[in-house]
Amino acid sequence: MLFASMSLEDDLGDWRRSHYSSELHGMDGREVTLMGYVAxxxxxxxxxxxMLADKDGEVQIVFKRNAEGSDGATTQALFSKARMLKEHSSIAVKGIVRSMKNAPKGVEVVPKEMKILSLARSVPPFSVYSKNIPLDVRLDIRAVDLRRHYLRAVFRIRHNLLKAIRSFLDERGFIEVSTPKMISTASEGGAALFPIFYFDREAFLAQSPQLYKEQLTLAFEKVYEIAPIFRAEPSRTNRHLAEAISIDVEHAFVNYEDVMGILEEMISHAIGYVVDKCKDEFSILGTTPIKPSTPFPRYRYSQLIDILKGEGIRIEWGDDFAAEHLKALSSMLKGYYFIVDWPARMRPFYTKTKDDGSTALSESFDLMHGDLEISSGSTRINRKDELMERLKMQGLKPESFAHHLIVFDYGMPPHAGFGLGLERLLMTVTGLENIRDATFYPRDIDRLVP
Amino acid sequence: MLFASMSLEDDLGDWRRSHYSSELHGMDGREVTLMGYVAxxxxxxxxxxxMLADKDGEVQIVFKRNAEGSDGATTQALFSKARMLKEHSSIAVKGIVRSMKNAPKGVEVVPKEMKILSLARSVPPFSVYSKNIPLDVRLDIRAVDLRRHYLRAVFRIRHNLLKAIRSFLDERGFIEVSTPKMISTASEGGAALFPIFYFDREAFLAQSPQLYKEQLTLAFEKVYEIAPIFRAEPSRTNRHLAEAISIDVEHAFVNYEDVMGILEEMISHAIGYVVDKCKDEFSILGTTPIKPSTPFPRYRYSQLIDILKGEGIRIEWGDDFAAEHLKALSSMLKGYYFIVDWPARMRPFYTKTKDDGSTALSESFDLMHGDLEISSGSTRINRKDELMERLKMQGLKPESFAHHLIVFDYGMPPHAGFGLGLERLLMTVTGLENIRDATFYPRDIDRLVP
Incomplete structure (x- = not known):
């Protein structure tokens, strides 16, 4: 059997693709070489x-048992070969383009030769055209699952979101940086860390580039990093991942209001870009976002506490918003909005308190979309004594942060910044309900493979 | 003392930068607000x-004890304040632009007001203008070290290299992907892995996105990822890091010759771009690369073995090139060149052997610059039985790769790709001799901080 199956498959040899399926309009009568898989x-x-599917779409290949006027023998052999195809097999086809009103794209290809580059031996429990398939049946063969047009559209939108965000930041003079993912100390209290064996020492995976990106404002003023972050979240929600991509921005000589302005402009720009660029993709998803206008509404934390209380919902000043609070808020507050001026003790140690004398509040914000938090940020403390004070107040040891604190002896500028979750942003743009589909290979407490 | 030092420092308040130092030409007589640090x-x-240094350069601020025709009292207070400045302090200056032939940039600023945003309390053991300082005295205060004009130039070049590479790949229809960094199995035999505690299981940090990027060609055909890789290299050389950025490309329906073509064009394009875009930066480095012409020379592994033997150097077919061999080769082979067609058993298990019947050789390459390997790649095996065979030959267990092998049942297309080390590429472009300076915060066997 092994020998038999091997003999069915052809090598690529000197065949190369001449066109993508999307390029065949107006090419009536031309010979092309197409490659892709059988959808x-x-x-x-x-x-x-x-239906041959390639990177850019699909085109119909018509195999006839006895094609008129062509070489009968070749046609017969070709037809028999086509009969062996299964969905997902990778093929290469040389043939003639022919317009055909009834064909799905108004064009089809009459094959002259075909190579079977890789014959599918299994059939997935879903079609590439299906939309709503439970996750469990898909994740074990994630690479095949990603062939579904729905997910391919999601990740092409992701690609273009990233492109738009980078070009936005680049045009504003931000420099791209990379900070270490293997670190000696937690950058924030609270969030759970993955421990590593670092040669003969214990180390951790960075749950954020926070302290490094702050340090880098010293030399570069405006920095950004788009890179993985790692959180040992024991939760099993639809909005948490153990490994995610964070879009981190840090900016010297400005405060939280300035970076909120950058964040909302960046998101509005990126959505406008993908709406324009990814029309086909959004039509596959069956939903298109509207480019949000700026500025996004801003609500003070205290104001929202009062609103919730006014609705008879149980919550006290100083409480974090739990799922039911966010649900209640999102029934009132649509689209993207900021929650600003959070109680200082609810925020990480590096968050600056407000200058108005009331040190109970901080210059901080979360960016929300409905009940989903997609970004948080703040003005950061840039004075060493103040930072040490806050470390102690939060029960952290200044000694553990010696390598960070030393930088504050060298003229650390005032600065502010934010972290934006790429997968969560993608959820708001595509309407995905489970964050696992906003990443290629999700990682959570239950899943380490594939 | 604490109180005294705090009272010297001002808050940013509503001051915002109006211009960068690079924007002052032809602004004679205009009032500007500048921010930066004291160089x-x-x-x-x-x-x-x-000298006030900001993101884009430097400008001279002239403080006079008794400026003619101005408000004497204010001037006196301002002068006293300026007297307290130390190098590296962060300041904001409102003042009037004045052309001045003798000033370093032909322009200077006469201050009217100044804020000391952050007073430096320590002095680094190097100036921001110095070039050759030993690493040890720098890395403990890396954020300050990065203020040196030399390193800032390096990282601005890095930023532009990345930008050019992404736009090159984007224009050719590659899609950006992210693969998991926390994995259950080594993707290649050989390279040392960092173990992690993944909740209650053992896991590892990915030393390459290899198997994932191969899988992703199934759905996306042309993919790239620019992300950290992790190698528990116990070596202390000038060209190894425990954490580095890898530029990974994978492409369906092509072979190693095709991706060598993409790689050389990409590098030539990126160098051309930075040579054009980063003239000031290369002038700070004191060296400018020449945009390499393509194609790069290709030498077969066997051919180079013969050449070395011909020179009387001891090496046998099947040996890897050691440092002394590469030194000898680089004295003959200048610039970028490929070493192709390596013995199959010297390459990772997923490397395709050559079609010419001699399975001893593989469709593989290394891209070299002098004696530095900066990239390696190959045609990959796309048949499951062949891949299992090679796993066993290399002493690896197919069971450990079950989640990868299953993908090959669904029509895995022929594919090829490469990984390119960003820091090593940056070394060849900038002339850096130690890879630690090609990354923001180096990680090696001795260093986990800052």
Whole structure:
């Protein structure tokens, strides 16, 4: 059997793709070489319609048992070969483009030669055209799952979101940085860390580039990093991952209001870009976002506490918003909005308190979309004594942060910044309900493979 | 003392930068607000020259004890304040632009008001203008070290290299992906891995996105990732890091010759871009690369073994090139060149052997610059039985790769790709001799901080 199956498959040899499926309009009568995989097969006895899917779309290949006027022998061999195809097999086809009103894209290809580059031996429990399939049946064969047009559209939108965000930051003079993911100390109290064996020492995976990006404002003023972050979240929600991509921005000589302005402009720009660029993708998703206008509404933390209380919902000043509070808020507050001026003790140690004398509040914000937090940020403390004070207040040891604190002896500028979760942003743009589908290979407490 | 030092410092308040130092030409007589840090101070008794450095360069601020025709009292207070400045302090200055032939940039600023945003309390053991300082005295205060004009130039070049590479790949239809850094199995035999506690299980940090990027060609055909890789290298050389940034490219329906073509064009394009874009930076480095012409020379592994033997150097077919061999080769082979067609058993298990019947050789390459390997790649095996065979031959267990092997049942296309080390590429472009300076915060067997 092994020998038999091997003999069915062809090597690529000197064949190369001449066109993508999206490039065939107006090419009537031209010979092309296409490559891709078999998305579907319709067998009508003497005629076989094969949808070849490539990076850019699909095109119909028509195999006839006895094509008129062509070389009968070749045609017969080709037809028999096509009969062996299964969905997902990778193929290369040389053939002639022909317009055909009834074909799905108004064009089809009449094959002259075909290579079977890789014959599928298994059939996934879903079609590439299906939309709503439970996660469990998909994640074990995630690479195949990603062939579904729905997910391919999601990740093409992701690609373009990233492109728009980088070009936005680049045009504003931000420099791209990379900070270490293997670190000696937690950058924030609270969040759970993954421990590593670092040669003969204990180390941790960085749950954020926070302290490093702050340090880098010293030399570069405006920095950004788009890189993985790691959180040993024991939760099993639809909005948490153990490994995610964070878009981190830090900016010297400004405060939280300035970076809120950058964040909202960046998001509005990026959504405008993908709405314009990814029309086909949004049509596959069946939903298109509206480019949000700026500024986004801002609500003070205290104000929202009062509103919730006014609605008879149980919450006290100083409490974090729990799921039910956020649900209640999101029934009133649509789209993107900021919650600003959080109680200082609810925020990480590096968060600056407000200058108005009331040190109970901080210059901080969360960016929300409905009930989903997608970003948080603040003005940071840039004075060493103040930072040490706050470390102690939060029960952290200044000694553990010696390598960070020393930087504050060298003229640390005032600065502010934010971290934005790429997967969560992508959820708001695509309407995905489970964050696991906003990443290629999700990691959570239950899943370390594939 | 604490109180006294705090009272010297001002809050940012509503001051915002109006211009960068690079934007002052032709602005004679205009009032500007500048922000940055004090790069140097020259004290002439009644006159103080302060170089203010910002993201884009430097400008001279001239403080006079008794400026003619201005408000004497204010001037006196301002002068006293300027006297307290130390190098590296962060300041904001409101003042009037004045052309001045003798000033370093042909322009200087006469201050009207100044805020000391952060007073430096320590002095680094190097100036921001110095070039050759031993690493040990720098890395403990790396954030300050990065203020040196030399390193700032390096990292601005890095920023632009990345930008050029992404736009090159984007224009060719590659999609950006992110693969998990926490993995259950080594993706290659050999390279040393960092173990992690993943909740209640053992896991590892990915030493390469290899298997994931291969899988992703199934759905996306042309993918790239620019992300950290982790190698528990016990070596202390000038060209190894425990954490580095890898530029990974994978491409369906092509072979190693095709991706060598993409790699050389990408590098040539990126160098051309930075040579054009970073003239000031290369002038600070004192060296400018030449945009390499393509194609890069290709030498077969066997051919180089023969050449070395011909020179009387001891090496046998099947040996890897050691440092002394690479030194000898680099004395003959200048610039970028490929070493191709390596013995199959010297390459990772997923490397395809050559089609010419001699399975001893593989469709593989290293890209070299002098004696430095900066990239390696190959045609990959896309048949499951062949891949299992090679796993066993290399002493690896197919069971450990079950989640990867299953993908090959669904029509895995022929594919090829490469990984390119960003820091090593940056070394070849900037002339850096130690890879630690090609990354922001180096990680090696001895260093986990800052």
């Amino acid at each position: 579907s097969i319709r067998d009508h006895g003497n005629i076989l319609f094969v | 140097s101070i020259r004290d002439h008794g009644n006159i103080l020259f302060v």
